[in-house]
Amino acid sequence: xxxxxxxxxxxxxxxxxxxxxxxxxxxxxxxxxxxxxxxxxxxxxxxxxxxxxxxxxxxxxxxxxxxxxxxxxxxxxxxxxxxxxxxxxxxxxxxxxxxxxxxxxxxxxxxxxxxxxxxxxxxxxxxxxxxxxxxxxxxxxxxxxxxxxxxxxxxxxxxxxxxxxxxxxxxxxxxxxxxxxxxxxxxxxxxxxxxx
Amino acid sequence: xxxxxxxxxxxxxxxxxxxxxxxxxxxxxxxxxxxxxxxxxxxxxxxxxxxxxxxxxxxxxxxxxxxxxxxxxxxxxxxxxxxxxxxxxxxxxxxxxxxxxxxxxxxxxxxxxxxxxxxxxxxxxxxxxxxxxxxxxxxxxxxxxxxxxxxxxxxxxxxxxxxxxxxxxxxxxxxxxxxxxxxxxxxxxxxxxxxxxxxxxxxxxxxxxxxxxxxxxxxxxxxxxxxxxxxxxxxxxxxxxxxxxxxxxxxxxxxxxxxxxxxxxxxxxxxxxxxxxxxxxxxxxxxxxxxxxxxxxxxxxxxxxxxxxxxxxxxxxxxxxxxxxxxxxxxxxxxxxxxxxxxxxxxxxxxxxxxxxxxxxxxxxxxxxxxxxxxxxxxxxxxxxxxxxxxxxxxxxxxxxxxxxxx
Numbered sequence: 001x002x003x004x005x006x007x008x009x010x011x012x013x014x015x016x017x018x019x020x021x022x023x024x025x026x027x028x029x030x031x032x033x034x035x036x037x038x039x040x041x042x043x044x045x046x047x048x049x050x051x052x053x054x055x056x057x058x059x060x061x062x063x064x065x066x067x068x069x070x071x072x073x074x075x076x077x078x079x080x081x082x083x084x085x086x087x088x089x090x091x092x093x094x095x096x097x098x099x100x101x102x103x104x105x106x107x108x109x110x111x112x113x114x115x116x117x118x119x120x121x122x123x124x125x126x127x128x129x130x131x132x133x134x135x136x137x138x139x140x141x142x143x144x145x146x147x148x149x150x151x152x153x154x155x156x157x158x159x160x161x162x163x164x165x166x167x168x169x170x171x172x173x174x175x176x177x178x179x180x181x182x183x184x185x186x187x188x189x190x191x192x193x194x195x196x
Numbered sequence: 197x198x199x200x201x202x203x204x205x206x207x208x209x210x211x212x213x214x215x216x217x218x219x220x221x222x223x224x225x226x227x228x229x230x231x232x233x234x235x236x237x238x239x240x241x242x243x244x245x246x247x248x249x250x251x252x253x254x255x256x257x258x259x260x261x262x263x264x265x266x267x268x269x270x271x272x273x274x275x276x277x278x279x280x281x282x283x284x285x286x287x288x289x290x291x292x293x294x295x296x297x298x299x300x301x302x303x304x305x306x307x308x309x310x311x312x313x314x315x316x317x318x319x320x321x322x323x324x325x326x327x328x329x330x331x332x333x334x335x336x337x338x339x340x341x342x343x344x345x346x347x348x349x350x351x352x353x354x355x356x357x358x359x360x361x362x363x364x365x366x367x368x369x370x371x372x373x374x375x376x377x378x379x380x381x382x383x384x385x386x387x388x389x390x391x392x393x394x395x396x397x398x399x400x401x402x403x404x405x406x407x408x409x410x411x412x413x414x415x416x417x418x419x420x421x422x423x424x425x426x427x428x429x430x431x432x433x434x435x436x437x438x439x440x441x442x443x444x445x446x447x448x449x450x451x452x453x454x455x456x457x458x459x460x461x462x463x464x465x466x467x468x469x470x471x472x473x474x475x476x477x478x479x480x481x482x483x484x485x486x487x488x489x490x491x492x493x494x495x496x497x498x499x500x501x502x503x504x505x506x507x508x509x510x511x512x513x514x515x516x517x518x519x520x521x522x523x524x525x526x527x528x529x530x531x532x533x534x535x536x537x538x539x540x541x542x543x544x545x546x547x548x549x550x551x552x553x554x555x556x557x558x559x560x561x562x563x564x565x566x567x568x569x570x571x572x573x574x575x576x577x578x579x580x581x582x583x584x585x586x587x588x589x590x591x592x593x594x595x596x597x598x599x600x601x602x603x
Contacts (some may be wrong), residue, residue, distance in 0.1 A: 024536060029535060055424055056539065063575065074563075107423045108574065134254045150263055165599060
């Protein structure tokens with residue numbers, strides 16, 4: 001089925017949910033509200049003429065300052081039996097940063113959603129295990145948001161000072177005198193400075 | 197005295213029998229193929245629950261890509277699946293070309309198909325080597341690395357690097373292939389089927405191998421699709437889904453090949469699928485060498501660090517070379533508002549790139565759909581109810597690379 005046809009059918013089925021249909025390089029995306037997202041995707045999954053059984057990709061996008069609604073959760077769907085694809089983009093506002101989980105439709109959505117939570121801070125309701133996945137559990141902030149600095153804000157990682165302390169304590173085992181203090185300049189650099 | 201001993205033994209046995217316990221496999225376990233940690237909850241030797249922990253190799257490639265131009269991100273893709281980096285280069289390039297609407301010359305398409313299949317061979321050879329080593333067939337490891345070495349030498353000949361190749365560019369490939377390369381590759385493909393037969397004599401009818409792999413880690417076709425598995429891991433379950441056939445890219449529409457499919461969905465079927473795939477890759481390479489057309493290797497309008505032919509004069513007129521390059525990268529008419537999702541079939545499965553562009557020379561958002569990430573997410577499903585030793589076989593059979601998983 002042609003992607004625009006799919007978009008039209010979805011619009012007929014859920015007229016109040018579809019906001020707009022976008023097209024870019026022959027790929028069609030449907031921007032929808034998040035309220036009935038599970039119902040919509042289940043219809044796309046179960047309907048005999050759709051059969052979107054393969055969740056190819058799920059990710060978040062942050063449109064800070066570009067669009068009125070800040071976040072979008074993007075579902076790239078593909079039907080292995082029918083060989084057509086469609087993209088669903090669900091809008092998630094910043095003040096209500098949550099959306100329903102689709103793990104009941106595709107088991108594979110589990111880790112996709114955890115990643116999205118980890119990097120964007122979008123919470124997925126009814127998810128079996130909503131924890132951080134790529135970053136450590138005590139990480140602060142959500143790195144893929146546009147207001148998160150690229151260099152991490154110049155802070156040292158958690159536990160950095162403790163490791164430095166420990167290395168000082170362990171210096172008493174330096175039997176061969178090979179320890180070099182990383183915080184001090186090496187002799188070579190001082191020589192170079194004197195020469196210049 | 198003796199009665200007491202017997203009693204205490206009884207008590208110990210009772211306590212042990214009814215208490216599930218947890219062991220951590222990894223992150224330094226040699227059979228987990230990288231820094232993967234599995235927390236196994238066990239009852240005796242049966243696995244009740246398995247919780248993978250990933251992220252030890254997380255480098256923030258997606259965040260970095262938002263601050264680099266399309267050409268600058270390409271070397272980062274080498275570091276995803278570092279045992280078959282050519283395939284990542286091609287997958288990234290076709291995604292960017294789709295976004296920017298660039299048509300690649302025919303010769304470049306064929307060369308890319310050749311290197312992609314070579315990458316598939318290197319990936320599958322390393323998979324077979326380590327998978328067999330995990331299960332206990334040590335000799336296969338040495339045999340596989342012999343052929344892999346030949347392929348890596350050929351990579352070195354065309355791009356100067358063995359692993360981190362960065363060979364393709366947006367719009368084509370960086371350097372043309374030489375006659376010597378094609379000759380040596382042709383000689384390799386003539387020899388290679390007999391080498392595959394050699395591996396098969398070592399393990400295919402080996403009773404230990406069959407006992408360790410048949411009926412282990414079974415995934416039904418429905419579950420496999422629902423879990424999002426792709427590549428040989430999915431096809432082992434009997435689902436006919438190959439991106440090369442479903443959404444053909446580069447020269448795949450012009451070559452003739454088959455997609456091997458399993459039936460039971462166990463470790464053995466996935467092994468068979470990959471072995472057959474190596475035969476098919478070999479045949480694809482041979483067809484591409486025969487049909488390799490002449491012509492340019494890079495599209496004239498590609499916004500890349502390699503100077504496109506058409507605009508070289510315009511850049512030379514600029515004050516400095518560097519500013520000309522940056523100008524070219526930033527103010528190109530190709531850049532549009534929009535988003536695309538393009539995927540390619542890499543050795544591990546479907547590697548997809550989702551780009552959101554806002555009309556600048558850098559991606560607004562890049563998301564990598566990495567097959568290893570999804571496959572590790574499916575491990576708890578596959579491992580439940582199996583033995584500890586089977587976990588090793590299952591990890592080997594889904595063929596994961598942690599660099600790609602953690603990004």
